[in-house]
Structure formats: structure tokens, C-alpha cells
Amino acid sequence: MKISVGVNVGHDASIAVLNYENDARGNLVVYEAERFSKIKHQEYFPIQAIPQIMAEVKDVWKTPSHNFAICCNEIGTTVKERLFIQKKDYTQALKSLRAENFSKILNNNITDISHHLCHAYSALYFSPYEEAIIVVADGVGSNGDVYKESLNDYSTDEQPEKVTKKNFESISIYHQKNGSLTLIEKTWGEYLPYLQPDIFLNHGLGSYYTAAANYIFANWHEAGKVMGLSAFGENQCHDDKLFEYLESEFKKERNIYKGQKLFNEQPKNDFKRSADIAKTLQHYFEKKMISLVKKLKADFPLIENLILTGGCALNCLTNSILVNNKIFKNIYIPPCPNDEGISLGAAFYKSLNGGLTKFRPYPIQDQNPFLGSQRILTELENHNKIKEIFNDYEVSYQADPTQRAAELICDGELIAWFQGRSECGPRALGNRSILGLPSKQGLKNYLNQYIKCREDFRPYGCSVTKEDAHRYFESPKDYEMPYMSFAPKVIEQQKHLLTQVTHLDNTCRIQTVSKEQNLLYYQLIKKIEGISGHPLVLNTSLNIMGQPILESIKDAHAFFQSSKMKHLFLGNLYISK
Ligand SMILES: [Fe+2]
Structure with a gap:
């Protein structure tokens, strides 16, 4: 199998699997430990992600030909010592998962790579x-x-x-x-x-x-x-x-x-x-x-x-x-510049140096930042199962969920938007998002107090269609800012449209959205524009403060049940209270 695997055992632990079987650029999945353990920034070997990996890449541990790389950066411990600290736990866990081969393969095939080199290779993977x-x-x-x-x-x-x-x-x-x-x-x-x-x-x-x-x-x-x-x-x-x-x-x-x-x-x-x-x-x-x-x-x-x-x-x-x-x-910032991307850097290092692939520039509009588990795609299609899980609520099928969602947003409602695979990293890019109208008075306070439960001094971000960003924000025309990595100033005359997302210093963290990168989310913003006149939507991550972004349908149910959120879109299903 043409697979390389990278592991980050530091904080924001993760395992990245790059599979070149049917994809020259590599089918990439980054399994972030916190999404499975629900412990934010979880460190140490990401055992919790293993069942998911086993289910999705069935043969990943079975052959000795894999390219494994691991990154460790702790005082006084080498990679092996670090694994030894956890050895008891992880050996038992692997046994119970029938993945004993993994530890054998891992121990015999580790390449140690420095933390910064992993960051650099992670950036190289996405370099346009x-x-x-x-x-x-x-x-x-x-x-x-x-x-x-x-x-x-x-x-x-x-x-x-x-x-x-x-x-x-x-x-x-x-x-x-x-x-x-x-x-x-x-x-x-x-x-x-x-x-x-x-x-x-x-x-x-x-x-x-x-x-x-x-x-x-x-x-x-x-x-x-x-x-x-x-x-x-x-x-x-x-x-x-x-x-x-x-x-x-x-x-x-x-x-x-x-x-x-x-x-x-x-x-x-x-x-x-x-x-x-x-x-x-x-x-x-x-x-x-x-x-x-x-x-x-x-x-x-x-x-x-x-x-x-x-x-x-x-x-x-x-x-x-x-x-x-x-x-x-x-200036380009990759989608996972922080330590969630370390495992990707390690895996890509092995891919290039092991001859599994060759570098080619990755145009931004082709990039996929939705690197979470792939199993969710089939789970979102299983409507009967979802209806069973949400049997306390009203569930309706929406051939085009963007229409109903845009109407609710423009009516001043907040919606939970859960689509496709999850974003890699700590911010929402339109697949695990809470969305609202950025001009709706009182929305930010409501979000802070009742949904996100977070400090009121913190600002919210805004998504805008790429071609329109320069009309609302002081940013060069057509400049790509797709990953919430930039906070330009809001144009003075447009401030009244962005009252809920403009920070005290008049900046706003933005995400430019293109149809090539996320068609469904782009269509939603265009529908909002059709009703409100502006292609703008407040976008914050679908989680409660201190907890990781939602990963699974079970997570979505727990969130919906415990929060004051009234509207949830799960794929083509609209769930309401
Ligand atoms: Fe780092």
C-alpha cells in the first residue's frame, strides 16, 4: 500500500494518513485526538483516534512497508522514551483494538523529525x-x-x-x-x-x-x-x-x-x-x-x-x-499552521522522502481543508438513523438546505450548520459552524451568553464571498483569505452591516469563500445575499467554549440537546426545536 502516516505526540495530538492508492496528491485524513477524546488540545499518543482509522483505512497497520514518522519535542525525552511513558496504556488499548501490529510497525519504522521541520513540511504540502x-x-x-x-x-x-x-x-x-x-x-x-x-x-x-x-x-x-x-x-x-x-x-x-x-x-x-x-x-x-x-x-x-x-x-x-x-x-497561511498540522508534516516528509509522491504546487482554490474523518459522509446519508437519534425533535428533509438556512439567518435566527467532513484545526470554515446575520442587533451577546458561553470581549469572525471581500474589508481585491487567518479593517461605510463581528479596533477576522473550495457554503452565502442584499455571514465554530469542535452525529445530538440552539442542519436534514 502506498500510505504514509505521521503522528504528533505533543499537545494537539493527531495522526495523519496520506494514502496515494487512488490519488496522486494523496487522500489525506487528519485524525485529531481531541475530536474523539473530547479533551481540548489533548496530548500524548492519540490512541482515541485509532478505532476510526482502523475503520476507514482497514489495512493501515497490516503491512510492514508503511512509512511512519513521528514528532516529539519534549525536554529530555526522545521519541522512544516518550512512547515508553505511555507504553502500558497504549499497548493495552491497541490489544483491545486488535491493532497490536501497529506498535510493532511503529517501533521499527519510526523516523524522528523536529517539530519545526514538521511545520515546514505541513506548509510544503499546501504550498501554492x-x-x-x-x-x-x-x-x-x-x-x-x-x-x-x-x-x-x-x-x-x-x-x-x-x-x-x-x-x-x-x-x-x-x-x-x-x-x-x-x-x-x-x-x-x-x-x-x-x-x-x-x-x-x-x-x-x-x-x-x-x-x-x-x-x-x-x-x-x-x-x-x-x-x-x-x-x-x-x-x-x-x-x-x-x-x-x-x-x-x-x-x-x-x-x-x-x-x-x-x-x-x-x-x-x-x-x-x-x-x-x-x-x-x-x-x-x-x-x-x-x-x-x-x-x-x-x-x-x-x-x-x-x-x-x-x-x-x-x-x-x-x-x-x-x-x-x-x-x-x-502571503499564504496553510489551513493548519498550528500543531494539529504536525502529523501531516511528518507524513508528508515520509511521502516525499520515501518516493511515494512528488511535490507539485497546490492552487488555493483546489485545496481541501476539510480533513476530518471520512466516515461521517456515509453517516450523513443515513437519514433513518439520524431520525432515530433525533426522535425528540422535528426532522424534515431539505433537497436544498441552503434555502431554509438562509431564510432563518436573514430572519435573525442563529443556526447550527453541520456538513461533510470537519475542518482541520481550531476554527470553523463552513462545515462545523454556527451562523447568523452579522448586522442583527444583540446576536453577539446572545451567542456569548446562551450558546457559546464565552467572554464578551472576544470578537466573532465573518465569511464573505471571495470576489466581494474587498467591498466590505480593507483587503486587496481577490486576495485569498480562506482559512480565517487574516483580520483586515472593516470599511467605515459598511460597518452598519457588520456590527456583530467588528472588533473594538475595527478589525474583523474573515474567511473568503469560493465555490471551488466549498460549493454548498458558497451557495448558502449567495442565498443570504439574495435576501439581505449582502454576501456576509457571522461564522463561529460549532462547539461550546472549552470543548472541541463537533465531529460526529452523536456530538451534534449532545450539543443540540444541551444548548439553546433552535435550528440544526445535518446534511440534508433540518432539525428544529
Ligand atoms: Fe508548533
């Missing part, structure tokens, strides 16, 4: 360009030991002796020319125990965001919330003092990482202090990224394409500033 600069920036990558183990994957003059297990990948820059990646530069961060005694942090762009998320929300995964909070703050210092300011803030309370929330459970004035930290940090982040990108352009004046990946590529405010600055002609 023959040539580009790829910037990988995140909280923390692999340590020096993992890097040294896989050193022959890199072409670099750097002396590996200089890096140790106390040094971590911070920013890695690659030159992509067709299917090959050449490391241009790698910045190493040093483990700073005073910043974080039990989770590794270093002097890096992403690490500071991680530290701020922990400091403010007692959750180091909440960098996105810090970005949203920044609109409410003021920059607290001159540019040359930014670094010192942030360090001194984080040092003020040595126990900040032990779960004490600065914001939300504290007196009100802490909101201001939290927002000021967030604003100062965002300013620091933007300044650093802009100067990095300018330097890269100066070093590679003939290259017009820039790809940003790693968790820092989720900073949609900075991404939009970079687009507006026009330093590079094109």
Missing part, C-alpha cells in the same frame, strides 16, 4: 508556490537533542554541538524551491525556568504569547484570547523597552503558572492591566514580525511568496498588517 520563503514560528519547537538526531535532514552550517536539550527551536526559516526545503536560519531559545518551571518557554515570539496566555487566563493555549484582548489595552512603553517590560510583568508573581487567573476571577481593574499587557505584547509581536519579514525580503529580493506557519501564524492581526505592507507580493 514553486518558490517561497517559509517562516516557522511558535511557542516552542524541538529541543537540541531531537534536532541533532535528525540533523541530516537539514542543510546548514550550524554546529550541532552548540545546541543542547536546554535549547529549543524558536523561529526556523526555510527556502522552498519546488519540493525541497533548505534551512536558512534557525533561532534557538533557551529554557527559562523563571518564566515557567514545568512547561518549557524560551525567548521567542510565541513563547511570550504563551506566557501571557498563562498569566492572564491560566491557560497556555489561549494566545488567541490575548490577541483579542489587546484591542482594549494601551501600549505601556517605548519600543526599546518592550522586552524588559514583558519580562518584568511576568516575573512579578512567581506562581503565575499554577492556575491563578489574572483576569475574570479578579477585581475589575485587572481587566485593564491584562489588556495593557496584551496590547504591549501585540505591539512587540507585530514589530518583530515586520522587521523579520523586511529582512527576509532584503535577503531574497527576487522571491515574491511568503508562507507563515507555526502557532504564530494564527496572529491574524499581524498577518493583515503584513499583507497591507506589501513587503512580499503574496
Whole structure:
């Protein structure tokens, strides 16, 4: 079988299966552990995904010819040690699943790849360009030991002796020319125990965001919330003092990482202090990224394409500033730049290096970001079974679900929209979405209080047809922003249409939708335009705060039962309360 498998055993654990049997580009499925375990950002070996993989790719564990790759980046542990920690659990689980062969194959066929190289290969899989600069920036990558183990994957003059297990990948820059990646530069961060005694942090762009998320929300995964909070703050210092300011803030309370929330459970004035930290940090982040990108352009004046990946590529405010600055002609962010994409990077590394495929640029309009389990496609067709599950509710068949959905949205209703395979990564792209009219007064508050149960300072995103985005947002005409990775300013005259999705700083995180990438969702937005006059829809992920995006029909039922949502579209079925 022409299959390669990649595994991410860090946070946001996942298994990616790339199958080249009937598809030259590879039929790709990314099984995210959290979608099955319901533990958000779940780490360690993603055992929970295995039954699904077994059901969908029946022979995946059976032959010894598979190409397995795995990524590990923990202090002091190599890949094997990391698996050993879990060995008891996972061996038992595999036995009960009759998948014992898997551990044998895995142990004999592992290739260790550094975290940043996986990010880079994940970006390479989706790269629409023959040539580009790829910037990988995140909280923390692999340590020096993992890097040294896989050193022959890199072409670099750097002396590996200089890096140790106390040094971590911070920013890695690659030159992509067709299917090959050449490391241009790698910045190493040093483990700073005073910043974080039990989770590794270093002097890096992403690490500071991680530290701020922990400091403010007692959750180091909440960098996105810090970005949203920044609109409410003021920059607290001159540019040359930014670094010192942030360090001194984080040092003020040595126990900040032990779960004490600065914001939300504290007196009100802490909101201001939290927002000021967030604003100062965002300013620091933007300044650093802009100067990095300018330097890269100066070093590679003939290259017009820039790809940003790693968790820092989720900073949609900075991404939009970079687009507006026009330093590079094109900026592309892949659909899974954060750690959900690590397993894909590992699998694609094996595919290319194992001769299973060849690189070819992947035009954005052809890309498929809906990489969740494939079994849902047949489950959505089984109407009798769905009716059985939803027997407490009214269920009706809709030959064209977009018509009824658009009518409800334009009447000011919120709908749950569950179609096809799920999106890879943490945001909705129109297959697992809650949708509403972005001009409907009070919608955001209702969503916050009764459906999503989340903080009221956080903004919502908006989907818009690709060809119309520039009429509502300050973005270049026909610029592709299909993955909610950019937050341009809302055009002043159009603000009244976007009251529920315009943030305090007048930005809005947008998704440009094309008929090539998601025909059904595109048709829905066109129907909304037909009724309201504008191809705009508020789009937020179909989940409750703190829980993963819905994966299965069972999940949809549990959500519908426990929430105040009144309308649910499951494929061609409309379910109402
Ligand atoms: Fe990462």
C-alpha cells in the first residue's frame, strides 16, 4: 500500500494518513485526538483516534512497508522514551483494538523529525508556490537533542554541538524551491525556568504569547484570547523597552503558572492591566514580525511568496498588517499552521522522502481543508438513523438546505450548520459552524451568553464571498483569505452591516469563500445575499467554549440537546426545536 502516516505526540495530538492508492496528491485524513477524546488540545499518543482509522483505512497497520514518522519535542525525552511513558496504556488499548501490529510497525519504522521541520513540511504540502520563503514560528519547537538526531535532514552550517536539550527551536526559516526545503536560519531559545518551571518557554515570539496566555487566563493555549484582548489595552512603553517590560510583568508573581487567573476571577481593574499587557505584547509581536519579514525580503529580493506557519501564524492581526505592507507580493497561511498540522508534516516528509509522491504546487482554490474523518459522509446519508437519534425533535428533509438556512439567518435566527467532513484545526470554515446575520442587533451577546458561553470581549469572525471581500474589508481585491487567518479593517461605510463581528479596533477576522473550495457554503452565502442584499455571514465554530469542535452525529445530538440552539442542519436534514 502506498500510505504514509505521521503522528504528533505533543499537545494537539493527531495522526495523519496520506494514502496515494487512488490519488496522486494523496487522500489525506487528519485524525485529531481531541475530536474523539473530547479533551481540548489533548496530548500524548492519540490512541482515541485509532478505532476510526482502523475503520476507514482497514489495512493501515497490516503491512510492514508503511512509512511512519513521528514528532516529539519534549525536554529530555526522545521519541522512544516518550512512547515508553505511555507504553502500558497504549499497548493495552491497541490489544483491545486488535491493532497490536501497529506498535510493532511503529517501533521499527519510526523516523524522528523536529517539530519545526514538521511545520515546514505541513506548509510544503499546501504550498501554492514553486518558490517561497517559509517562516516557522511558535511557542516552542524541538529541543537540541531531537534536532541533532535528525540533523541530516537539514542543510546548514550550524554546529550541532552548540545546541543542547536546554535549547529549543524558536523561529526556523526555510527556502522552498519546488519540493525541497533548505534551512536558512534557525533561532534557538533557551529554557527559562523563571518564566515557567514545568512547561518549557524560551525567548521567542510565541513563547511570550504563551506566557501571557498563562498569566492572564491560566491557560497556555489561549494566545488567541490575548490577541483579542489587546484591542482594549494601551501600549505601556517605548519600543526599546518592550522586552524588559514583558519580562518584568511576568516575573512579578512567581506562581503565575499554577492556575491563578489574572483576569475574570479578579477585581475589575485587572481587566485593564491584562489588556495593557496584551496590547504591549501585540505591539512587540507585530514589530518583530515586520522587521523579520523586511529582512527576509532584503535577503531574497527576487522571491515574491511568503508562507507563515507555526502557532504564530494564527496572529491574524499581524498577518493583515503584513499583507497591507506589501513587503512580499503574496502571503499564504496553510489551513493548519498550528500543531494539529504536525502529523501531516511528518507524513508528508515520509511521502516525499520515501518516493511515494512528488511535490507539485497546490492552487488555493483546489485545496481541501476539510480533513476530518471520512466516515461521517456515509453517516450523513443515513437519514433513518439520524431520525432515530433525533426522535425528540422535528426532522424534515431539505433537497436544498441552503434555502431554509438562509431564510432563518436573514430572519435573525442563529443556526447550527453541520456538513461533510470537519475542518482541520481550531476554527470553523463552513462545515462545523454556527451562523447568523452579522448586522442583527444583540446576536453577539446572545451567542456569548446562551450558546457559546464565552467572554464578551472576544470578537466573532465573518465569511464573505471571495470576489466581494474587498467591498466590505480593507483587503486587496481577490486576495485569498480562506482559512480565517487574516483580520483586515472593516470599511467605515459598511460597518452598519457588520456590527456583530467588528472588533473594538475595527478589525474583523474573515474567511473568503469560493465555490471551488466549498460549493454548498458558497451557495448558502449567495442565498443570504439574495435576501439581505449582502454576501456576509457571522461564522463561529460549532462547539461550546472549552470543548472541541463537533465531529460526529452523536456530538451534534449532545450539543443540540444541551444548548439553546433552535435550528440544526445535518446534511440534508433540518432539525428544529
Ligand atoms: Fe508548533
